[in-house]
Amino acid sequence: MKKQVVVIGLGRFGTSVCKELYRLGHEVLAIDTKVDRVDGIRDYSSHAVVANATDESELKSLGVRNFDHAIVAIGDNLQASVLCTLMLKEIGIAKVWVKARDLQHQKILEKVGADKVIQPENEMGIRVAQHMNSEKIIDY
Numbered sequence: 001m002k003k004q005v006v007v008i009g010l011g012r013f014g015t016s017v018c019k020e021l022y023r024l025g026h027e028v029l030a031i032d033t034k035v036d037r038v039d040g041i042r043d044y045s046s047h048a049v050v051a052n053a054t055d056e057s058e059l060k061s062l063g064v065r066n067f068d069h070a071i072v073a074i075g076d077n078l079q080a081s082v083l084c085t086l087m088l089k090e091i092g093i094a095k096v097w098v099k100a101r102d103l104q105h106q107k108i109l110e111k112v113g114a115d116k117v118i119q120p121e122n123e124m125g126i127r128v129a130q131h132m133n134s135e136k137i138i139d140y
């Protein structure tokens, strides 16, 4: 089923999530404060907008409340990430998934209502190690 997803923050992680969701046929609204990042995603999203996602009135005017999923991919700015997550939950987005840079960040995000917290580097490191481990077993 086609989902409506808002992706906030177009670093490597946010950009990759946005492109793949769009390729899979979902409606994706991409948001970043940086014009060049928004320009770069235009051909790989349904809508691409320059906006500050910590500004509640901007989020509301973009019709974010009509989306059922949100991905907050702001890793480095803890304050922006937490504030944005809190506002998206207050606006009523059912599923808010958020990128965290470390465990402390993850705990704060869970307290403010994030439905899923992802630590991409950490999770990918574990998967690579497990992959290598299973190859060793097969080789044996």
Ligand code: ATP
Residues within 6 Å of the ligand: 008, 009, 010, 011, 012, 013, 014, 031, 032, 033, 034, 037, 051, 052, 053, 054, 073, 074, 075, 076, 077, 080
């Ligand atoms: P990655 O590791 O995924 O490449 P990054 O660590 O390089 O990410 P971050 O600093 O985590 O980059 O920010 C990701 C994106 O979020 C940046 O493009 C940044 O402009 C955007 N961003 C930061 N704050 C806001 C905000 N308040 N509203 C919208 N976008 C924001």
